[in-house]
Amino acid sequence: MNIHVVAVAVSVAIFLFVIELVRRRRLTFKYAVGWLMVSAGAIFFAVFYRLLFACAAFLGFELPSNFIFFALFCVFITLSLLLTVFLCQQNSRNDVMAQKIALLEFELKELKKKMNVE
Amino acid sequence: MKSLNPKILVIVPAFNECGNIGRTVAEIRRHAPQAGILVIDDGSADETAQEACQAGAMVVSLPFNLGIGAAVQTGFQYAQRRGYDVAVQIDGDGQHDAAFLDQVTAPVLRLEADMVVGSRFLVKTGGFRSTFGRRMGIGFFVYLINALTGVKVSDPTSGYRAYNQRMIALFSGYYPHDFPEPEAIVVAQQAGARIVELPVVMRAREAGSSSIRYFKTLYYMAKVTLAILLHMIRQKN
Numbered sequence: 001m002n003i004h005v006v007a008v009a010v011s012v013a014i015f016l017f018v019i020e021l022v023r024r025r026r027l028t029f030k031y032a033v034g035w036l037m038v039s040a041g042a043i044f045f046a047v048f049y050r051l052l053f054a055c056a057a058f059l060g061f062e063l064p065s066n067f068i069f070f071a072l073f074c075v076f077i078t079l080s081l082l083l084t085v086f087l088c089q090q091n092s093r094n095d096v097m098a099q100k101i102a103l104l105e106f107e108l109k110e111l112k113k114k115m116n117v118e
Numbered sequence: 119m120k121s122l123n124p125k126i127l128v129i130v131p132a133f134n135e136c137g138n139i140g141r142t143v144a145e146i147r148r149h150a151p152q153a154g155i156l157v158i159d160d161g162s163a164d165e166t167a168q169e170a171c172q173a174g175a176m177v178v179s180l181p182f183n184l185g186i187g188a189a190v191q192t193g194f195q196y197a198q199r200r201g202y203d204v205a206v207q208i209d210g211d212g213q214h215d216a217a218f219l220d221q222v223t224a225p226v227l228r229l230e231a232d233m234v235v236g237s238r239f240l241v242k243t244g245g246f247r248s249t250f251g252r253r254m255g256i257g258f259f260v261y262l263i264n265a266l267t268g269v270k271v272s273d274p275t276s277g278y279r280a281y282n283q284r285m286i287a288l289f290s291g292y293y294p295h296d297f298p299e300p301e302a303i304v305v306a307q308q309a310g311a312r313i314v315e316l317p318v319v320m321r322a323r324e325a326g327s328s329s330i331r332y333f334k335t336l337y338y339m340a341k342v343t344l345a346i347l348l349h350m351i352r353q354k355n
Contacts, residue, residue: 099188106177
């Protein structure tokens with residue numbers, strides 16, 4: 001029975017930690033949503049673990065723990081893919097900004113030169 | 119000819135090309151005194167920018183290294199902003215002989231081509247033709263590009279190119295990033311560009327080392343192939 005207490009405690013802790021991060025403005029709502037949903041799901045299944053077992057049995061997992069590992073695996077793969085998409089977006093924005101800055105810097109130098117000449 | 123005095127911009131991407139870039143710029147000035155020369159210093163750690171500036175080029179310095187594709191694209195963006203009629207791309211490492219500048223730009227000026235690729239393999243004799251391993255790789259791209267787009271180019275990795283305003287506008291908005299030359303041909307073809315190839319003589323590098331190191335040839339091939347294939351399935355907007 002203790003394992004369920006631990007499971008509930010850990011998932012609640014993660015949930016509260018995410019909320020705290022938002023409160024301290026370390027995490028914006030946009031990125032907190034995913035984590036909140038995942039930890040809310042964890043709390044739900046930690047409390048109603050019989051439902052989790054039923055799901056595992058229905059899907060044909062021999063052990064409920066296998067199901068949990070599999071589900072976690074899927075969650076993290078999805079999450080890291082989403083993070084890669086985000087990273088990629090930031091990367092291309094960075095490139096565009098670097099190009100703009102370089103061109104603007106060039107034009108600025110050009111303008112300064114012109115002004116000094118006149 | 120489009121106008122009596124077409125504005126030509128020579129774009130020279132350079133990353134740590136101290137020792138080469140000054141000579142390259144001087145050579146371009148000698149062969150094309152009427153053209154603007156824009157060196158894109160791609161976050162070099164050495165004196166590339168100063169050397170290019172002293173040699174008489176305009177220098178745009180990227181704040182950090184973005185890679186050849188983004189560097190060349192910066193040149194296209196500049197050309198578009200300033201309304202250049204023709205852009206020529208020449209490598210900053212001294213491999214490309216500026217004596218061919220007029221020939222490479224001619225088809226664009228005569229409105230016969232949107233994009234001209236200078237090929238070292240169309241030359242009957244002489245010049246630098248790369249190592250055996252790389253020639254094999256190049257041969258593979260020749261085949262791949264032909265199979266995918268129907269375009270026949272003999273030197274798809276050549277960075278000696280000329281573009282008209284239409285291509286400048288296209289590539290200002292989108293230009294492949296990592297090893298862009300073969301993919302750029304596919305991009306241009308899909309945009310309906312008329313691509314012409316002309317013979318140019320290339321030299322071996324004078325100083326420094328190529329950004330594509332010998333043992334990395336295979337990795338380069340796999341990566342570019344994947345990039346081209348991914349480009350084919352990309353959504354067009």
